Amino acid sequence: MVKIFRAKAMLTSQRKQHILAILQRDGQVIAKAVSQELALSEDTIRRDLRELAAEGLLQRVHGGALPASPAVADFASRNHIAADGKARIGRAAAQMIGDGQIAIVDGGTTAVQLTRQLPASLHATIVTHSPSVAVELALHPHVEVILIGGRLFKHSVVTMGTAALAALAHIRADLFFMGVTGVHAQAGLSTGDLEEAHMKRALMQHASETIVLASAEKIGAASAYVIAPLAEASGIITETTIGDAQLAPLRGAGIVITQV
Amino acid sequence: MVKIFRAKAMLTSQRKQHILAILQRDGQVIAKAVSQELALSEDTIRRDLRELAAEGLLQRVHGGALPASPAVADFASRNHIAADGKARIGRAAAQMIGDGQIAIVDGGTTAVQLTRQLPASLHATIVTHSPSVAVELALHPHVEVILIGGRLFKHSVVTMGTAALAALAHIRADLFFMGVTGVHAQAGLSTGDLEEAHMKRALMQHASETIVLASAEKIGAASAYVIAPLAEASGIITETTIGDAQLAPLRGAGIVITQV
DNA sequence: AGGTATCGTGCAATTTCGTGCATGGTCAAG
DNA sequence: CTTGACCATGCACGAAATTGCACGATACCT
Known part of the structure; x- marks a missing residue:
């Protein structure tokens, strides 16, 4: 059995939760950054973002995603x-x-x-x-x-x-x-x-x-x-x-x- | 008023929100000032201002922009x-x-x-x-x-x-x-x-x-x-x-x- | 009136997007 | 055990978006 040094395998739904957590924490998600952090292709992240957007959980924008709330507010508020x-x-x-x-x-x-x-x-x-x-x-x-x-x-x-x-x-x-x-x-x-x-x-x-x-x-x-x-x-x-x-x-x- | 700007990626739509926030705060936006604050070309900012104006979210003027509805800045000030x-x-x-x-x-x-x-x-x-x-x-x-x-x-x-x-x-x-x-x-x-x-x-x-x-x-x-x-x-x-x-x-x- | 700043547009380089397709893995029925 | 359906993932490629620069036009100021 070969030991896997990469981060523990992450299920798709877990990854989506992770993306939402980043969104909550930073008020933004950048597709490229997430793909590097999780060592996955940008395609996968983009797919996730697309699906999360379809569920209304976030708002897709060029380069990443923002909170679904269209409200104009700084991150803290x-x-x-x-x-x-x-x-x-x-x-x-x-x-x-x-x-x-x-x-x-x-x-x-x-x-x-x-x-x-x-x-x-x-x-x-x-x-x-x-x-x-x-x-x-x-x-x-x-x-x-x-x-x-x-x-x-x-x-x-x-x-x-x-x-x-x-x-x-x-x-x-x-x-x-x-x-x-x-x-x-x-x-x-x-x-x-x-x-x-x-x-x-x-x-x-x-x-x-x-x-x-x-x-x-x-x-x-x-x-x-x-x-x-x-x-x-x-x-x-x-x-x-x-x-x-x-x-x-x-x-x-x-x-x-x-x-x- | 001094804004600490981290060299963190800023999505296009976020930048527009930022511009609107400045507008709300100061009652005006100066294209040149924003371009320097965000380290982007004036062209980009002017493009943003043009698009925001097209959405009716602000009023484009020479050198920058003003609130679309004069009520905002007026009543506050x-x-x-x-x-x-x-x-x-x-x-x-x-x-x-x-x-x-x-x-x-x-x-x-x-x-x-x-x-x-x-x-x-x-x-x-x-x-x-x-x-x-x-x-x-x-x-x-x-x-x-x-x-x-x-x-x-x-x-x-x-x-x-x-x-x-x-x-x-x-x-x-x-x-x-x-x-x-x-x-x-x-x-x-x-x-x-x-x-x-x-x-x-x-x-x-x-x-x-x-x-x-x-x-x-x-x-x-x-x-x-x-x-x-x-x-x-x-x-x-x-x-x-x-x-x-x-x-x-x-x-x-x-x-x-x-x-x- | 002249000088300067700003504007709009066209263009090219780069990034990002969406889609089709191939690969590898899981699972369940045969 | 095998096979086929299914799914997640990665790659390729053309389309679209973003950005900065150049250039001529326009607006503002002295």
Whole structure:
């Protein structure tokens, strides 16, 4: 038996993990450097990069790869953002918006994360009843921002009331990214304020699809006021920390559950 | 500001992000400076700038580039300029609002200062078309906030357009605190954007009294678009650094000039 | 008006990319 | 044990991208 002096054989999937680790650590991957480090041809690395890009785990660029997040940030803050669950949810949501689409964005911290991670090159229209979201988006070079006016509900920092409903009447959106405080198989989607529940339901009715943004603690919870049954949403974006046991009751409602 | 640059490979797309980061930080990009910092030819940088400009992410100018949307650099830098004077103006304006009154607050940095200095005990209604003002006021314990919705004009971070005018139709306020970029005896009150001028005029018409908030550099200046003649305002709040020689032409229009 | 800096374009050298194909290894059915 | 399917890998080659340089045109400054 000949002893192998080369580094221990590395399975393909291990190598891909290694590439992702480099990406996490450095914020970049250079195909040539990896091929030298692992003593493999650049072809192999390029193939890996291509496949990882196809899975959406990174963004392929000439010479190597960058994080999938199109967010403009220095490495340090990007790593910090990547660690935060709400930011990951926001990023996943941001990537669902395509050029030319009209999306309604709810209030809340997750929604603000969403706006921060919209690609700078995106040309879309964002409708929101959250002044915080509007202020964030004022920095974006291309998105058109429509602010729903009305009486400000200070607790959530969003506008509500009849004026808001009236302003909404003229709007028909492709997507609605909704924040909730409870996602429960029987109780459905719920929140802690009655008027807020009405407002969210109205927003749902003015969008073709509703995507629920639910960080880990919301899954399986139910709040006082019901917005709508689970089945009326098209998708839920939540965290990977949620076990399948908790998600199982939510399936079967025809909802796409995305974990990030 | 001194950047330690490791001689580490930089992918093309990263370089573009770097350029955008410089733009965000400094409000400008100088092609030559970037080429030296990154040890690349100016040609390469100019090519990048051209491509970024084609994507609409910046505005190409001779020698470098500027933000595509003037909102970015503007709002950030304006926040630091003459903070003292604007804060004093804001405080004086805040003290003019009495319990039970309804006041319209314009956009701009001075207006944000106003909201920060509203007494915590004040019970009043604030109407605004600035999401920044709304976010500030969400922290106030007693003021009712009405947000005028509409299309967001990013440069000033206020809503405008027909939707905003429609929302305004139902409102009758006691006071309107207006920001301007020019206060001139003959040219009157003016600002740098046509639609903004229309919006401000509409706001004036929905308030019994209009108080102009004009920091020192605005006095005696005239911008491209006229909002209204001087006499249609009830008062002006400006700084004590303004000499009487500059104020003299403004008197006689029946306006109360307050210096703080 | 003249000088200087910057710009855009064409071109060549180099690097990187994608694809087709050959090689070697693993695994399971025969 | 053999054979064939399958897969990962490396190599070859043409295509595409990136970069720096040259050159004439243009814009800015004094």
